[in-house]
Amino acid sequence: MKMIPASDISQAVAAMCITANRELPADVQAAFERCHAAEDSPAAKEIFRQLLENAALARETGLPLCQDCGLGVFFVEVGEDVKIEGGSLRQAINDGMVKGYKDGYLRKSTCDPFSRKNVGDNSPAVIHFDIVPGDTLKICMMAKGGGSENMSRVTMLAPAQGWEGIKEFVVHRVAEAGPNPCPPTIIGVGIGGNFELAAINSKKALMRTLDDRHPDPAIAKLEDELLEAINQLGIGPMGLGGKTTSLAVKIKVAPCHLASLPLAVNVQCHSARHKEVVF
């Protein structure tokens, strides 16, 4: 049995919330540099130039990359042989997030859905737990902004619609979202499972790095096919036209009911702010 103090978890989560919001992930930075060189349109090039300058400034000044520091979303893999000392795991993660958003001068964006009154400390964290074998605790954090989340959708297709139906829905979703979610986006696609699992999988898929190839070559090929179709839309960075509407498509598949073909599209903004820590 591995013992992990709750206070260590809170501390790590606080630090992760701050760095996720201030530091553009290395894979995204590399993609911006590549796209800046590849775009022909001056407007598209200028957006990538600004985003690279923004990343440098955030690192230098400690300001967050974006004023929307997002909801704190966590995917947590808890080893069966892990025991948390001195508090509960959920509380430790929430406390860490609250501390990180306070200490890092990050925007608090949770509110009551009816009164719209700001909760004030960005709580509650949105936490998804998975119990796994072993004695490791892995916490993945995503700072998920509202603009891109608002463009996301879940649908229940008929099995007869198959891959063509999936492709049409995803591409049309990105087309309709247009400039709204801060393109170039990253598109997480959950295929199969059920209503809620498809949605969760579409977000989990966004935790992969941009250059991570899906281990199943058949799925990797579908990701390529979707990305190509999306980039043919020509929406471009911030909707100004160009070659890069999305940086990547990431698919996560699960078995589904005989009657169903659940599909979720989780749209992520260009900065893809996420981090992970392993105990």
Add this chain to the structure above:
Amino acid sequence: MAEYHLTTPLSDADVEQLKPGDVVFVSGHIYTARDAAHKRLVEALDAGESLPFDLKGALVYYVGPSPAPPGRPIGAAGPTTSYRMDSYAPRLHSLGLKGSIGKGKRNDAVKAALTQYKAVYLGATGGAGALLSQRITDAKVIAYEDLGPEAIRELTVKDFPLLVINDCHGGELYVQPNLG
């Protein structure tokens, strides 16, 4: 595509010369307002109350900034998605609002209001909050402080970099997606 340096408040002539794709550097005062603040502005109008700032010639920035760290006037301050303010914008334009700053598409009612009242919709780069923050020299909350990041702030900006998305002549910069 032209480049303009404009100072608020904006006049009809300032707005009429602008075309989609033009680059505009704005200086002077602009006012932050997003979802909850717009709701209150319109409720104030319904109640016959005066607004916390003069709409005549004003520019509203759809933004909820992150908190100002010590030594800075404001935190990151990039645009939020504008369509959520579409249901409020035409009324504000009818009362003199000369423009809004945000990101993303506007609906037909807003585009019609831009034409009717000679106003402009300007885009700032989404997700460039740290960069845009550098052009804000002062920020003070002037209304609805309880809304936190959604409070109305008067920002003092110097050469705030914007792109004309929708002009007052029916023109639009955003490309239509190519669905084949």
